Amino acid sequence: MEKLFWSIALPGFGQLLNGKYIKGIVLIALECLVNIQANFNETILYSFYGDIQTAIAQTDYGWLMFYPCLYFFAMWDAYKDAGGGKSRFAFLPFVFSAYFVTVGLIFSKTFTLFGVLLGPVWLPMLSVMPGVLVGFTIKKIMLNVSGK
Numbered sequence: 001m002e003k004l005f006w007s008i009a010l011p012g013f014g015q016l017l018n019g020k021y022i023k024g025i026v027l028i029a030l031e032c033l034v035n036i037q038a039n040f041n042e043t044i045l046y047s048f049y050g051d052i053q054t055a056i057a058q059t060d061y062g063w064l065m066f067y068p069c070l071y072f073f074a075m076w077d078a079y080k081d082a083g084g085g086k087s088r089f090a091f092l093p094f095v096f097s098a099y100f101v102t103v104g105l106i107f108s109k110t111f112t113l114f115g116v117l118l119g120p121v122w123l124p125m126l127s128v129m130p131g132v133l134v135g136f137t138i139k140k141i142m143l144n145v146s147g148k
Contacts, residue, residue: 007078011071014078027074034070038063047121056109059120064105068124072098089142093135100131 007014011031015024035041038060046055076094079085104111104127108120118126 001082001084003082004075004079004084007075011074014074015081018078018081020081023077027070030070031074034063034066038067040064040067043120047119052117052119052122055119055121061105061109061120064120065102068098068101068105072101087143088146089139092139092142093132096135096138097128097131100127100134101125103127 003014003017006017010028012024012027012029015021015027018024039058043055043059043064046052046058072094076085076091079094080091085091101124104124105120108118108123111118111123113123113126
């Protein structure tokens with residue numbers, strides 16, 4: 001579990017702890033590239049300050065669209081390499097979280113919740129839980145259908 005948490009902190013750290021140095025360095029480099037090109041740190045800052053319009057204006061969505069899949073793949077890979085995820089379809093909660101976060105990012109410029117524009121940080125973050133729930137539900141269905 002430690003390696004999964006380090007991968008949540010920064011994609012690639014879990015791989016380094018698992019001894020997968022090349023994969024870890026590549027993931028860290030990709031995370032830095034996407035983060036810088038998307039202006040993601042500035043987007044996070046403005047979002048935490050509550051200045052959502054500036055956060056949206058600051059964001060390069062073309063680059064940020066890569067982030068959810070990179071982030072959740074790094075988490076899954078670190079977890080799997082550390083010995084987790086041995087059950088069939090264990091990857092589904094990670095995959096569906098990446099899908100839902102990506103959809104949240106797509107709609108983050110315009111989607112409001114109770115009249116509040118959440119922007120490119122908060123809406124994708126709120127999209128993680130539905131992704132996890134759908135992933136676990138589909139995993140359970142797939143296990144029942146396959147009889148295992």
